[in-house]
Amino acid sequence: MKAVGIKGDKGPATSLFIDEIPEPPVSEGEVLVKIRAFGLNRMDLSQREGHYPVPTGAPKTLGVEFSGVIEKIHGDASEVDSFKIGDEVFGLAYGGAYAEKIAVSAKMIIHKPAKMSFEEAAGVPEAWITATQALFLVGCFKKGDRVLLHAGASAVSLAAIQLAKHAGASEIYVTASSQEKIDFCIQLGATAGFNYKTQDFGDEILKATDGKGVDLIVDYIVGQGYLEKDIKCAAFDCRVVLLALLGGFKTQEPIDIASILRKRVRIEGSTLRSRTLEYQKTLRDRLVQEAMPKFEEDSFQLFIEKVFSWKDIIQAHQLMESNQTKGKIICVID
The missing domain is CATH 3.90.180.10 (Medium-chain alcohol dehydrogenases, catalytic domain)
Incomplete structure (x- = not known):
């Protein structure tokens, strides 16, 4: 063949x-x-x-x-x-x-x-099963959670936006490389989006949530300062699910371990x-x-x-x- x-x-x-x-x-x-x-x-x-x-x-x-x-x-x-x-x-x-x-x-x-x-x-199969795994099996999503999805216009995040919305997420935030992609995600059900090229999404999410942060983060990037900002905008008992290393496997700055302990953040890597x-x-x-x-x-x-x-x-x-x-x-x- x-x-x-x-x-x-x-x-x-x-x-x-x-x-x-x-x-x-x-x-x-x-x-x-x-x-x-x-x-x-x-x-x-x-x-x-x-x-x-x-x-x-x-x-x-x-x-x-x-x-x-x-x-x-x-x-x-x-x-x-x-x-x-x-x-x-x-x-x-x-x-x-x-x-x-x-x-x-x-x-x-x-x-x-x-x-x-x-x-x-x-x-x-790959997008919807991966999104299901990240949100529910690994991320332990519960109704009312505030969710952050990186690479918002990717197939996995487009599936995750819909799954999280259907499951009762209170707020869904995305990051993307252009306003066009952000608008696309908002039309699908995201609450708001941030351009990672021009904005510090960690700061922006804290502003958007009145300092509370998000309860569940699905991250495919990890490098380029992403994990550091994930921890910054994590709420207490936040779950951070790492699915890929598109931005590299090393962080740009030292990780704030104190914030992980203080907020009881759980960081878990996963593959399918x-x-x-x-x-x-x-x-x-x-x-x-x-x-x-x-x-x-x-x-x-x-x-x-x-x-x-x-x-x-x-x-x-x-x-x-x-x-x-x-x-x-x-x-x-x-």
Whole structure:
């Protein structure tokens, strides 16, 4: 089958090409999906450059989220019994989604609603499952919390804005690189936003909350002064969830440990791709129970920046690298 390869196994976007690789074997409890579309994620850029450790046993082919049609089923497990050949599905995998076919556990696929396109469905799994994990499983969100989401126009934060609002957040703040992105987040449900290029979001959030600060922070940046400012605007018993290191893995200034102790701030790092299958299934089930009905009734919205042919995978990666997007970048297998 065809799949996206990397010349020399790592390199810039221009090293990507359409390769020929063996069709993946299907193990007990797995299904083989003929992929119609796949979503791009920041981890794909890191993996392409050789900076992202692939989980043990995962395919080296890029990509963790996809949509398509079940072509083959292996096993009699209860999870497999809920699917049949020909079903339209979308799901999350440990790797291998930049390809014509993928073998994936039936525990990590979801029936695609008829009203949802393959392009839309391919952009759901990583963003919405990550947002669910960050807010609820790791961040211990509770009704009435004030929330801060960095990279407000990213697919994960756009999902988190909607999930937090639906769950009863009292205030939702975002950071972004432009007023256009901030306005976009406010239209979706954010209370206010701050331009991290021109404003000190730590100070601004303290002003906006009358000095109280926020109860839950989801941070993908960490470096560039972010963690220091997170601690500054943290409320008592705040939970800070660190999901990525887009701004670097070192803080610019010494961390104020006294503030962490005084405010009882909990800082916890988390990843999704390295989690066990059962952990990911728990998140999938929560998405099915709580978010999918909202998609069906149009209460939750999906945002796609651009759809590419997978033959234009170089341009798709370059667009993601530009940091100018709002929502998902999707590639279709054509």
